[in-house]
Amino acid sequence: MTGSVIFDPLLEWSLVWAAVALAALFVAAAAWRGLSGWWLRGLAAVVLLAALFNPSFQQEDRTPLTDIVILVVDESASQRIADRPDQIAEALSEIEAEIATLPGTELRVVPLGDGEGDQGTLLMTALAEAMAEEPRARLAGALLLTDGQLHDIGVAPEMPAPLHVLLTGRAEDWDRRLIIKNAPAFAILGEPVTLTLRIEDQGAVPDEVATGTAVIQIAIDGGPAQSYRVPVGQDLDLPVTLPHGGMNVIQFTLPTLAGELTDRNNAAVVQINGVRDRLRVLLVSGEPHSGERTWRNLLKSDSAVDLVHFTILRPPEKQDGVPVNELSLIAFPTRELFIDKIDEFDLIIFDRYKRRGILPALYLDNVRQYVVDGGAVLVAAGPDFAQAASLFRSPLGDILPAEPTSIVIEEGFTPEVTELGHRHPVTEGLEAFAPVGEDGEPKWGRWFRIIDMVSVSGSTVMQGIDERPLLVLDRVGEGRIALLGSDHAWLWSRGYEGGGPQLELLRRLAHWMMKEPELEEEALIARAEGQSMTITRRTLGAATGDLELTAPDGTVSLVPLEETRPGRFEAVVEGPEIGLYRLREGDKETVIGLGPSAPREFETTIATGALLEPAVAATRGGVIRLADGTPDLRAVRAGRPAAGRGWLGITPREAYLTADVTVTPLVRAWLFLLLGALLIVGAWLREGRR
Template identity: 70%
Template sequence: MTGNVIFDPLIPWPLVWLLAALAVAITGFALWRGLAGWWLRGLASAAILAALVNPALQTEERNPLSDIVVLVVDESASQRLADRPEQTARAIARIEAQVAALENTELRIVRVGDGEGNEGTLLMTALAAALAEVPRARLAGAILLTDGQVHDLDRAPPMAAPLHALLTGQRDDWDRRLVVRNAPAFAILGEQVTLTLRIEDQGAVPATMGPTTQVRVSIDGGPAQSYTVPLNRDIDVPLVLDHAGRNVIQFSVAVEEGELTDRNNEAVVQINGVRDRLRVLLVSGEPHAGERTWRNLLKSDSSVDLVHFTILRPPDKHDGVPVSELSLIAFPTRELFVDKIDEFDLIIFDRYKRRGILPALYLENVRDYVRKGGAVLIAAGPDYASAESLYRSPLADILPGAPTARVIEEGYRPAITDLGQRHPVTEGLEAEADGPWGRWFRLIEVEAASGQSVMSGPGNRPLLVLDRVGEGRVALMASDHAWLWSRGFEGGGPQLELLRRLAHWMMKEPDLEEESLGASAEGQRMAITRRSLSEGPRSVEITRPDGETETLELEETAPGRFQATYEGPEIGLYRLSDAELETVIALGPSAPREFEETIASGAPLAPAVEPTRGGILPIHAGLPDIRTVREGRLAAGRGWIGITPRGAYLTADLRITPLAPAWVMLLLAAALSLGAWLREGRR
């Protein structure tokens, strides 16, 4: 219980001070005149003034409130390295014991995990939220238990009490990390693109570490190649992408003994490969209605460079027509099929038959071109079944179908085979049509010796056969009536989509691979897709960033397409594999922000701690004592940190008792005045 005197004047304070000045003047005048009752006059004036200010005794009954110390514990991923969890546990136990020993003081603990996505450690955000729930008058101090690597210092709240930081980690901690300084999102196939890497050491690096290290580079999960590179220096890495679509490039460095973590020893870069121009050579034989279809299809795409020649007349034919009138330019056979054949991405023979223009040596060049990675499409007409067929040439070594010399002339509707339902070139084509496809009226009978028959004609005879030869690809269309669909005959059909997919499959577009394992990420969720021509259940093994593995069963959502979704428990690099294929995908960055700086340091926290006169102390040097200090004094020293007692309280009862009623003071003033008059009168 406490008490103090309060005043509740009956008149405004300025008037009170005016009357007080007047009373002092009158009392002084009486003293100057030598009046014997001057002191009685002064006391009477004081009594009148006391009555006017109305003094009272205020008595409070107070319930003391405890001081509050806030402890913010960093439990982010970097705090789980080495022995930091044990250090954190010991520090919490010590702080709890010391605060409990302080009089009228309580401890509030706030735990902070990883921020959402890749935000890092949001320690100051958590501190601000905790302080918002603590009355300012009760806050005695705050302690941050962390490695010092925070990523929201700009959100540090204003502090009315000391702020301290206790740092985990050891004096000899060191770590090596791989950083991708620069990487483009797109690159042109066949052209060199440069990535910038940096492998740097942090902390107390052992003297035994040399100036170089080995970095391994792997593309799309393939075999890794090793290179010796210098440390702590930017390195330019030239790369040439060899296929369109997403190229996943993985860099990694070996884990050295004593490193804090290997989570930042890898980096993944995803670059989309795009073709500058698709170079196509179209060689047409006997003119027919479908020739214009091929030309219109290829010319409609601005990214296609088309070279088109139509062979109308063999060189040994003598009909008296001047050579200058046969064509505007000569057919540069040697230039196309010897000198520049490797510059083409696709060669199309449209109803072409041997007429002596292309010698066997040139056709051998085409065969070798396919085996080295090129693509050839045969659009067969009656010429393919004749004695001058391209099959009766060196190209027979790579063609998937042998002609029987029979040409079937009857109406039929092209059909997708069972295998074609699973192949990405023809998958879902029937579902895109509004009704039944229009009929074709010619089929060149072939015997499929190799490859995959994805479309069929009458009697389930092969109509479209796809095959891989060496590193290249070959397609055989055993009919020259695809143009009927483009004209809308009997409702037409998906001619444009079929030919587009066919061309892209031959260009090795990843989205049209028959056997593929891929994944796409959105936040922490990845969508996994496995394509296969074979039947049966499928599963994929997932290796998480922490090295743990688990198996995920895939569901067949369409013929040849198996899918599943997976929620990644943490950001980082995930490896997907089954018995045949392997790929990698990064949820967020492969090396999260939490692992960019792993060495404990108080420098990031200094701007928030120093203005409060708090301290930053490493735990490895010993856990500090907690003392009480007065407000505004230095709150940290060697081996100790300070908190400021607040003495906050809650008023339970309040009583006000007048010290003297006004009538009593007025009566006293009258008595004193009368006493002064009598004393002066007797004299």
């Protein structure tokens, strides 16, 4: 119970003050005129004005409220390195015990995790939100249990009480990090692209480490890493030439050094999509036929294809007596194409070609070597493939995946995808491109010729009559070769009996020969969308093992893969945190980054109070390292220093809740009236007697 004297005027304050001014004027006039009772008039005016002010005694029934101390506990990713979790747990326990000993004081603990996406540590946002939920009149102080690395200092709230920082980490901490300063999203194959890297040391770097150079390891698509020694603290321009089309995953890694704070920022992944400037294709047609124009139209329909097409119209054995200088034909530039410029082509197609002496065995052997060295050849066989002039009976036969039996079957049949073909990326799901027949079922049009062959190597992905090989794919050395055992694929393009997916088949064949990762038979592919990873394991095998997933913090988990369609096994994984994930299944490895490989939390990992010092100094608070011990908490008056050696201060607010208020006038109204009347009568009598 508390009491105080208050004034509760009977009129509006403006009228009361007007009455005061009027009374003062009248008293002054009486004194100026020399009236002997002017002072009695003045006392009477004072009494009447006091009645208007109505002095009262106010009694309040108050319930004292506790003071509130807010403790924001930074539990972001950078607080989970080294021994910081132990420091946090110990400090939290001691602060809770310390607050419990302070009378009338409560502790509000606010945990703070990682910001959504890659926003970093939103420490001040968490403090402002916690303050908004508490009355400012009860806030006695705020403690920030953090490493001092925050990313929203610009939204620091105005503090009505001291703000203190309890700093994790140690003064001797040091760290090395890898920064990718510049990396393009696309690059043209065969042309170098420049990446800009930088290696930085932070904190108290030991003398034996501060040598000015560091070893960096670079790996592409999870392959073997190569090591290079590069300078520290300087921008490094690294020219890179992509090895293949599609997505190229380049991983940079710094070996973890003894005593380093964390290795979470020692790795980075750059994903660059390799695109071909132009696809150079050489199409050699052995003779004019119905499907020749189809091949040409298919290849010319893509503006990114540079096509060189030669059709042999006048073979050497044709002797019609016409002089060569009178012919409007272009001589076949055999040497230029198959010796001088063969390496400039990405794909060579032999369409119904047979040996006629135009291409000597030396040139065909050069084509064979071109494939072994990484080139690609597609042979579209016609009836001549089964004869003595077959390409199989040339040096090119050493790398062909099937051998002709000299039998040509001319009979209608529908091409079918083999069991292996349903798992091979070139032909898997090809039925989805088939036209729909009258019965509502997908159906391809028929072909009417197949060259009887015996597969000797590679993968038979399509078959014809009596399961005879129709399309056989094989890898030779660094290159690839495909053999199509029919020259009637053009019937699909013409729409015969509904046609078929010749365009899609040719596109996949070309991409497979160009070694596009999306069409590799054995591949481990990961795609990220937000915090979710879609992992695809493609294989020609019937089953796969569990996926080994290594998280950014080093924890390893096994993820089962589910077969979604033949040869394709998938899993969807929610990444618990942003960073670099390593995936492995069997002998296939890959990496993927959720968000940046080195998140914002790990850009700077050395604990420091520099960012928070201005906000702390404004409230006369303090910054204390937990490595020096958890400080004591003391009560200090507002405006006084709130920090010292080994202690931090909070300001008691003495807030209360008023339960009841009683107001009692100090003087009764009749008493004011009586006193005023007596003084007025006294003034009248004194002046009348005079």
